[in-house]
Amino acid sequence: MTTPAGTAAIQVRNLVKRYAKSTTNAVDGVSFDVSPGEIFGLLGPNGAGKTTIIGTLTTFIRPTEGTSSIVGFDIVENPIDVKRRIAVVPQQSNLDRSLKVREILTFHAAYHGIPRGQREALADKLLGELGLGERKNEKVSRYSGGMAQRLMIARALMHAPDVLFLDEPTNNLDPQSRLFLWERIRSLNAEGLTILLTTHDMDEADKLCGRIAIMDHGKILVNDTPAELKKLIPGGSVLELRAWAPPSESVRVGAALLPALRAMPGVTKVDEAEPPAPPPEPGTLIYRVYADAANTLIGAAAQAVVSAGAEVRDVSVKQPTLEEVFIFLTGRHLR
């Protein structure tokens, strides 16, 4: 389908969604644009509001405030025009289990007014491409999770949408299916399809997306290319330090250690990190030291720990990844 030049594929302005009986906004004043041909990622922990945004843009959730449009069509005013141009691959299978695999595709196309000859040919082509051609006359109940996922993607492509929504596309997939899917997403994008995907997998967001919006508590914290986001880490590198002191001593040790770490050369920020799951031994102190050249600080950091009267358990230098960006922005691990 043709789109007027200069129209954003997705435009979201001050979107707010508050569910009935809720005291907080699931989506809290979100704005972003996605240009035609982009792969845009919404990255954030569960409950950040990613799925609610997809629900709103796909007309299943009515926004409380704000406006959004898909290729220029307002999602509230023109839901039918929006539906013609979008396709959705949800987190959980919603495949029509009463139909055979090939029929799922042909009926989907029929709902969208694709003529019979065209939809039958397209169904066979897509089933072949996605490696489902051999089992096209089975019921979907016999399909594995990965095959169901591929079938949902095939279904989404049957009516040649302009914008494809993928909600946690590789969640629960085995590594092989995940790589296959990444490959497909890239090649679909290369053919001009605009893709919005949600994920809580940093690696996935980094490898696939041209731009990423990091979300937490219904808000977009930052929205940029993966490379630019990584530059947000002050100084550009991170030293993670684990020390241990007897639990009765740990408060005193912490009070002495923190200023010592901050005083090291080139340090821009020191955070006390949230203990990861499973919880470490009682008395463990974890610090994240952001610095220009974290790798040069290993000795000084270890010395500071010992001087404060604690034991060094682990010192490591982290590469600037999106995971680090997320922790820097929220103080929490993503999972």
Added chain:
Amino acid sequence: MSDRRTWLAVNAFVAMLRRDMVVTGREFVPFLMQALIQPLFLLFIFGKVLPGIGLAASNFAALMLPGIVALTGMIAAMQGVTLPLVLDLGFAREIDDRLLSPLPVWWVPLEKVLFAAVRGTIASSVIFPLGWWILGSGYQVRSDRLLMLLGMVILTALVGATIGLLMGTVIKPEQISLMFTLIFTPLLFTGCTYYPWGALRNIRWFQVVVLFNPLTYAAEGLRYSMVPQIGGREFPTLPLVWILIALCTSVVIMFVLGTRTFKKRVVT
């Protein structure tokens, strides 16, 4: 809507009907069994066994057959919507594909209702050869009101389908078994299926209670269309006008309410 949009919407609607036909066609024998086992036994016990052992008058079968046609059509239509919808809206979400089609959201329940009404009409129709086979000489149906009969069968199925829509959108998956006890059982026994309305005049309060059940009007309407004259006299039923008003009102109210709750369930 512009012409192009209307064409797309109608096209999607027709494709959905075709999808339901394909699915039902594939399960036609189980569908018939589900719809017909109960009437088969009803016909046999009430139409053959009870009169045979002298516990019911011989013309009882002629009065009960319309009740069974009504009951079967209504239940078959309800089953065509309620259970699939409860599961779909509850967790399966298979309906999403149709909700994402280029047509107004309320056309989706409309399609469900129309197709379920077709199922109900088929189930009702099959009662006639079944009755003829089981009842033998007890099978007495007048043939001068066939058009009215067809209309009543379709209207009954629509009543069942729209009630099914409302129930399917209101009930949660975990409440299904409760639904059968709390809704089906009273519906079954207060619907003038096994007794004509006029015969209840000695139990006045009950005669009033059954008027709140749409099945009563369906059964009486089918009695009007099916029970032959006895000794040159028409069999007394509820007045035809009231029957038609009640059935049509029920269809409209149930559809409007059902569509409203449907929309609330699918667009939050």
